Amino acid sequence: MTIYQAYPIISLAATVGYVLILLLSLIRKGQNAEQNRWLLLILAISIGWEFSLFFAASAGYAQLPTAVLLLSTAALTVLTSHYLEWRIPRLGLFLGGVAILASWVVTLLFPYRYILLPNNTPLPLSNSQLLTYATWFTLALLLLRKTWRDYKATGFPWHANRLLYWFVVLATIYLGELLQFFDLFALVIAGQIVRLLGIFGLRYGVTTFRIFDVRTRGLRSIAFLIVNTLSALPLIMIIIFILQFGNELTNNEFVTAVLITVVVTLGFFFYEPYRSVIERITYRYLRGEDLNTNQIVRNYSQAISRTLDVQQLSVLVVGTLSELLETNRGALLLLNRKTDDTEYELEPIPAMGMIPRELRPFNSNSLFIQTLMHENQPLLQYDLDFNPNYNQQLAEERAWLKEMAMEVYVPVGAAAEMEGLIAIGPKSSGVPYQESELELMQILADQTVVALQNARLYSELNGQNEHIRHLNTDLTEQNERLEIMDKVKSDFITIASHELRTPLTQVKGYSDILAAMNEENALTREQTKEIVGHINRATLQLETLITAMLDASQLDVDGMQLTFVKTRMDTIMRLSMEPMVQATRERRIAVSFDGVAELPPIYADFKRLVQAFTNLLGNAVKYTPDNGRIHIQAILLPSTTNDEFLEITINDTGIGIDPKYHDLIFEKFFRIGDPQLHSTGNTKFKGAGPGLGLPIAKGVIEAHGGRIWVESEGEDEQRLPGSKFHIILPINPPGAESKTAVETNGRPSYLIG
Ligand code: ADP
Numbered sequence: 001m002t003i004y005q006a007y008p009i010i011s012l013a014a015t016v017g018y019v020l021i022l023l024l025s026l027i028r029k030g031q032n033a034e035q036n037r038w039l040l041l042i043l044a045i046s047i048g049w050e051f052s053l054f055f056a057a058s059a060g061y062a063q064l065p066t067a068v069l070l071l072s073t074a075a076l077t078v079l080t081s082h083y084l085e086w087r088i089p090r091l092g093l094f095l096g097g098v099a100i101l102a103s104w105v106v107t108l109l110f111p112y113r114y115i116l117l118p119n120n121t122p123l124p125l126s127n128s129q130l131l132t133y134a135t136w137f138t139l140a141l142l143l144l145r146k147t148w149r150d151y152k153a154t155g156f157p158w159h160a161n162r163l164l165y166w167f168v169v170l171a172t173i174y175l176g177e178l179l180q181f182f183d184l185f186a187l188v189i190a191g192q193i194v195r196l197l198g199i200f201g202l203r204y205g206v207t208t209f210r211i212f213d214v215r216t217r218g219l220r221s222i223a224f225l226i227v228n229t230l231s232a233l234p235l236i237m238i239i240i241f242i243l244q245f246g247n248e249l250t251n252n253e254f255v256t257a258v259l260i261t262v263v264v265t266l267g268f269f270f271y272e273p274y275r276s277v278i279e280r281i282t283y284r285y286l287r288g289e290d291l292n293t294n295q296i297v298r299n300y301s302q303a304i305s306r307t308l309d310v311q312q313l314s315v316l317v318v319g320t321l322s323e324l325l326e327t328n329r330g331a332l333l334l335l336n337r338k339t340d341d342t343e344y345e346l347e348p349i350p351a352m353g354m355i356p357r358e359l360r361p362f363n364s365n366s367l368f369i370q371t372l373m374h375e376n377q378p379l380l381q382y383d384l385d386f387n388p389n390y391n392q393q394l395a396e397e398r399a400w401l402k403e404m405a406m407e408v409y410v411p412v413g414a415a416a417e418m419e420g421l422i423a424i425g426p427k428s429s430g431v432p433y434q435e436s437e438l439e440l441m442q443i444l445a446d447q448t449v450v451a452l453q454n455a456r457l458y459s460e461l462n463g464q465n466e467h468i469r470h471l472n473t474d475l476t477e478q479n480e481r482l483e484i485m486d487k488v489k490s491d492f493i494t495i496a497s498h499e500l501r502t503p504l505t506q507v508k509g510y511s512d513i514l515a516a517m518n519e520e521n522a523l524t525r526e527q528t529k530e531i532v533g534h535i536n537r538a539t540l541q542l543e544t545l546i547t548a549m550l551d552a553s554q555l556d557v558d559g560m561q562l563t564f565v566k567t568r569m570d571t572i573m574r575l576s577m578e579p580m581v582q583a584t585r586e587r588r589i590a591v592s593f594d595g596v597a598e599l600p601p602i603y604a605d606f607k608r609l610v611q612a613f614t615n616l617l618g619n620a621v622k623y624t625p626d627n628g629r630i631h632i633q634a635i636l637l638p639s640t641t642n643d644e645f646l647e648i649t650i651n652d653t654g655i656g657i658d659p660k661y662h663d664l665i666f667e668k669f670f671r672i673g674d675p676q677l678h679s680t681g682n683t684k685f686k687g688a689g690p691g692l693g694l695p696i697a698k699g700v701i702e703a704h705g706g707r708i709w710v711e712s713e714g715e716d717e718q719r720l721p722g723s724k725f726h727i728i729l730p731i732n733p734p735g736a737e738s739k740t741a742v743e744t745n746g747r748p749s750y751l752i753g
Contacts, residue, residue: 158382173198329425576613
């Protein structure tokens with residue numbers, strides 16, 4: 001039989017094969033509708049191709065089959081792009097289409113044109129054959145190349161497995177097709193069988209969601225072959241030897257027969273141990289050693305029973321698994337339930353590798369969480385990526401999981417009892433996890449449930465303890481504060497009586513003197529003027545004190561009533577500094593300003609701001625020893641919104657303030673030190689005051705919508721660490737509706753010193 005006689009029979013037989021696969025594919029479909037559709041198309045084209053082979057042989061359309069084959073290659077490309085989730089670039093589609101069309105056109109119009117070689121002999125292939133083969137070859141090569149490259153590039157072993165499987169399938173189909181191009185009987189038959197096998201593999205890939213582990217199965221098959229061949233080899237060799245030289249050695253058929261019997265019997269004795277040695281060696285190199293599950297589980301449970309720390313537990317679980325499975329990435333993900341069970345949250349406790357730490361909320365009906373909870377078996381990242389059911393999973397959840405770059409998630413605990421997940425990265429060898437390994441992971445995860453529950457309870461308890469400790473410290477602080485406030489209250493009586501009594505005594509003393517001298521008619525004009533002067537100063541002091549007390553009490557009653565005007569900070573600072581100019585000169589305190597003049601105009605209650613800054617600058621002078629420095633700096637704070645703020649800092653080189661008083665000094669009547677001391681002047685070093693300056697300043701600044709606070713290392717009269725008061729003020733205070741357009745520059749009459 002010639003090849004041309006054989007063709008129809010071969011193609012009919014192959015057609016039966018393709019029809020069977022087609023029927024099978026119609027009965028059991030894959031999960032992905034798009035892939036199913038393209039698979040059916042490829043099968044239909046394959047049947048068409050077989051028919052074209054059938055007719056080509058008898059009717060002489062020699063080019064027809066190859067032209068049909070191009071269609072199959074095109075469909076295979078589209079199926080591959082669906083299967084491997086590729087996006088074929090438009091240019092690629094266009095070029096491929098043009099190449100196929102061109103080869104068809106040439107085949108139709110000029111089927112028998114040949115290129116002439118320089119010596120005028122035609123090329124053995126016609127132009128149309130050349131173009132068709134070249135198009136087929138290029139398309140096949142490109143597809144194989146991209147699949148192989150992706151296989152090499154992917155970090156996930158199960159993804160790699162899918163790519164490797166597809167590569168093998170594509171290569172088988174193309175090999176089958178290639179063999180057809182040679183007009184040799186044996187090759188054609190072999191090609192048909194190989195292609196049929198390839199197409200069968202294609203169907204398996206499309207209909208089976210998780211494909212078997214190609215590499216491992218390949219290695220196992222090789223191992224099986226090696227073990228059996230090597231096991232049989234010695235026996236075969238001995239038999240050959242005896243057959244060859246037996247008669248020569250013994251010259252007796254009986255002895256030869258005995259010898260064979262002995263050798264065969266001995267062979268049976270040694271066969272078992274010999275085979276097991278070969279098996280052990282081969283499997284060790286090709287398959288890796290089997291895991292001793294019992295031993296591992298026992299050691300693991302012993303180790304975790306001693307752990308009460310979530311982080312330690314994470315390291316232990318991942319450590320054990322990484323040692324066994326040779327991975328270098330893993331974490332424990334705690335499952336936190338929101339109180340009403342409507343949402344979950346995964347909290348990574350990293351153990352190995354760089355793992356994002358941010359918490360991720362998961363929807364209550366997230367398929368990922370639900371599957372793990374209810375199926376209680378490991379879930380592969382591969383499933384998340386290729387199982388169409390997970391397409392409904394929220395994009396952010398999928399992205400977060402992808403970022404985790406794990407190969408498998410193993411639930412710790414089932415259903416409502418699920419405490420978390422063990423997430424394990426891919427093996428460093430790139431081999432996918434085997435069923436037995438996934439089982440082992442689940443066994444270890446099941447062992448972990450109680451330990452994890454305990455560790456979580458323990459850390460919760462620790463957290464609560466910590467909280468109680470904090471509350472205790474807060475309580476102690478509040479207590480101390482209350483004690484101080486209590487003292488401030490009683491100090492107030494002392495301070496107020498001191499403060500009021502001093503000027504009152506002066507007034508009384510001088511008026512007594514005035515009266516007595518007047519009685520004796522001994523008063524000169526000069527004396528009267530001097531005594532009245534003393535009385536005036538004392539009354540002024542009294543008035544200032546009473547005004548301050550009234551201001552302070554106003555803070556409590558109805559806050560501060562402010563009248564906003566457009567004004568400039570440098571005017572305010574100049575006027576606030578005025579009462580201290582004399583004293584700073586006498587005590588040689590250097591005062592410097594920086595940036596105040598550059599500030600834009602602000603809306604503020606001019607009188608109140610001058611009062612606040614007078615108090616602050618007065619304190620800076622009072623608590624800075626002679627020859628000290630006071631530096632006032634102002635900046636406009638950078639702002640992204642419309643609300644602009646300025647910051648003023650008053651930095652002195654004075655005695656400083658103990659951090660424990662940083663809040664208290666803004667309380668009314670609080671002052672550090674002995675309450676028995678009474679006002680000894682507004683500018684003298686450490687001249688005590690009634691403890692109202694800072695509360696009033698704070699009241700004014702806060703009424704403007706600003707803030708004030710102090711920074712200081714502590715109080716030390718030797719080292720002089722200094723204090724730094726920060727004042728933040730809005731340029732346009734929230735309550736400045738009653739702004740007046742009048743700019744205030746001069747010194748107002750109502751200003752008190
Ligand atoms: P006083 O009328 O006593 O100055 P303040 O309310 O102005 O009252 O200040 C309260 C306390 O804060 C003062 O008694 C003083 O101990 C402390 N204090 C205020 N400003 C400074 C400063 N610049 N350096 C050191 N201590 C200061």
